[in-house]
Amino acid sequence: PSKRGGAWASAYVGQSKLFGTKPVIANHLNIPKPPEGEPTLLTWDEVKTAFHEFGHALHGMFSDVKYPRFSGASVPRDFVEFPSQVNEMWRTWPEVLKNYAKHYKTGEPMPAELLDKVFAAEKFNQGFKTTEYLSATLLDQSWHQLKPEQVPDATLAFEAEALKKSGTDLPVVPPRYRSTYFSHSFSGGYSAGYYSYIWSEVLDADTVEWFNQHGGLTRENGDRFRKTLLSRGGSDEALNLFRNFTGKEPFIAPLLKRRGLEVAPPPEAPPTTN
Ligand SMILES: [Zn+2]
Numbered sequence: 001p002s003k004r005g006g007a008w009a010s011a012y013v014g015q016s017k018l019f020g021t022k023p024v025i026a027n028h029l030n031i032p033k034p035p036e037g038e039p040t041l042l043t044w045d046e047v048k049t050a051f052h053e054f055g056h057a058l059h060g061m062f063s064d065v066k067y068p069r070f071s072g073a074s075v076p077r078d079f080v081e082f083p084s085q086v087n088e089m090w091r092t093w094p095e096v097l098k099n100y101a102k103h104y105k106t107g108e109p110m111p112a113e114l115l116d117k118v119f120a121a122e123k124f125n126q127g128f129k130t131t132e133y134l135s136a137t138l139l140d141q142s143w144h145q146l147k148p149e150q151v152p153d154a155t156l157a158f159e160a161e162a163l164k165k166s167g168t169d170l171p172v173v174p175p176r177y178r179s180t181y182f183s184h185s186f187s188g189g190y191s192a193g194y195y196s197y198i199w200s201e202v203l204d205a206d207t208v209e210w211f212n213q214h215g216g217l218t219r220e221n222g223d224r225f226r227k228t229l230l231s232r233g234g235s236d237e238a239l240n241l242f243r244n245f246t247g248k249e250p251f252i253a254p255l256l257k258r259r260g261l262e263v264a265p266p267p268e269a270p271p272t273t274n
Helices: 044-061 082-092 094-100 112-122 126-144 155-165 196-213 219-228 238-246 253-258
Strands: 007-013 024-029
Touching: 007 044, 024 044, 044 082, 082 094, 082 196, 126 155, 126 196, 196 238, 196 253, 219 238
Parallel strands: none
Antiparallel strands: 007 024
16 A cells, blocks of 8 residues: 655564574665666765665674574664664775765766765754754753653743753754754653664764774674674663773763764773774
């Protein structure tokens, strides 16, 4: 009757040593049909999504755990987007990019200046975007930290007070969602978890930094990521998995740099733990 839109990864069979199952993972990506006689081309966003979903697929396929409960992407909400976001980095990695980013008529590689423009555009308006998002995450927290008997009837008054308390009552940057239509917070499965997107991105940006500092796209680096993190699924604390891979605590500076929000020299990185 109808087909689901968008893109997603599914585990039709999850890996488990207990049941002796091997993973069966699928990626789905809807792409508009090209006009008659023209080739199917991907937009930059579609390329990003394809790499993103493949990151979920790797999480499922490399899973090497005993219990199905902890298999692959069976991890906490604020960790599940981390491996997929990390995988997005490879789409701009020079060795990878030159394999697919070619002009469809001339075969010319994507010019470096064009790629620079893409990177520059990603930093546009990040001050506003980051603030409106954080404002909504803090509002989400304010609601869900109430006890049932504390939930007020005066929704908008509570919201105004909560924004004031969190320091985000900024008339020019309203929260991305107001309480009255904040479906993530009240019915979308992100109750008290709307922060997950940016938390995953803190880990993601820090991991990209790790790859940059350790020689990038090498077999050794990939094996390390697979062994310490991708293969572990949810069988250990998410933060432990991150620490086992990077050897340190998460650090916010790489995310600020990515968003073009770095205004002063970053604070000193936390000490290495192993
Ligand atoms: Zn995802």
